[in-house]
Amino acid sequence: MGQVKSRFFAGLLALILLFPGCLGTSTDDLETPPFPQFISLADDNITYTLSDFSGAPFVVIFSAEWCDSPCHMTMHAINSALNEPAMIVMSTDPQDEPQGITLQDWHDKASAYDDEEGNSGQTLEFPFMKGVDASKELEIDARPSILFVDSDGKIITLHEGGVTDEDEIRGYWTSAGGTL
Numbered sequence: 719m720g721q722v723k724s725r726f727f728a729g730l731l732a733l734i735l736l737f738p739g740c741l742g743t744s745t746d747d748l749e750t751p752p753f754p755q756f757i758s759l760a761d762d763n764i765t766y767t768l769s770d771f772s773g774a775p776f777v778v779i780f781s782a783e784w785c786d787s788p789c790h791m792t793m794h795a796i797n798s799a800l801n802e803p804a805m806i807v808m809s810t811d812p813q814d815e816p817q818g819i820t821l822q823d824w825h826d827k828a829s830a831y832d833d834e835e836g837n838s839g840q841t842l843e844f845p846f847m848k849g850v851d852a853s854k855e856l857e858i859d860a861r862p863s864i865l866f867v868d869s870d871g872k873i874i875t876l877h878e879g880g881v882t883d884e885d886e887i888r889g890y891w892t893s894a895g896g897t898l
Contacts, residue, residue, distance in 0.1 A: 808849020
């Protein structure tokens with residue numbers, strides 16, 4: 719039933735975007751879905767919940783421990799374009815250590831992704847955690863999937879697949895109420 723509801727919402731949104739004004743409503747009149755409640759122990763040994771991110775916009779990247787590029791590229795592009803925004807990375811893989819990769823190993827590998835010649839050498843300071851239940855509730859099936867969430871916890875943008883264009887990232891961020 720949830721999948722039918724999501725498809726209906728996606729179809730309705732597509733119609734509204736294709737025919738603005740023709741249906742007598744604007745996208746401002748639509749109810750945007752909330753990010754689901756979660757509780758998860760991250761690689762920094764802190765347990766996070768949705769309330770830890772309330773009151774300000776934030777970014778969620780759904781990925782998996784085994785997803786290298788484009789997941790790592792996307793993490794670094796968002797971190798760079800938005801100057802270290804409030805962000806979390808959630809794994810969609812239900813295994814505790816898929817392919818023997820721990821959350822800390824995953825975080826270290828993602829941070830090291832750009833540490834070769836000519837790259838920025840950024841350190842990714844945001845938490846990496848499991849997000850299987852949230853990804854199922856949102857029917858996330860692309861890795862990476864990036865959600866830009868506003869200060870009320872409502873999902874403003876869902877981008878499926880890698881994204882590295884800084885203008886596109888900044889546009890998503892400001893649409894969620896973030897400042898540059």
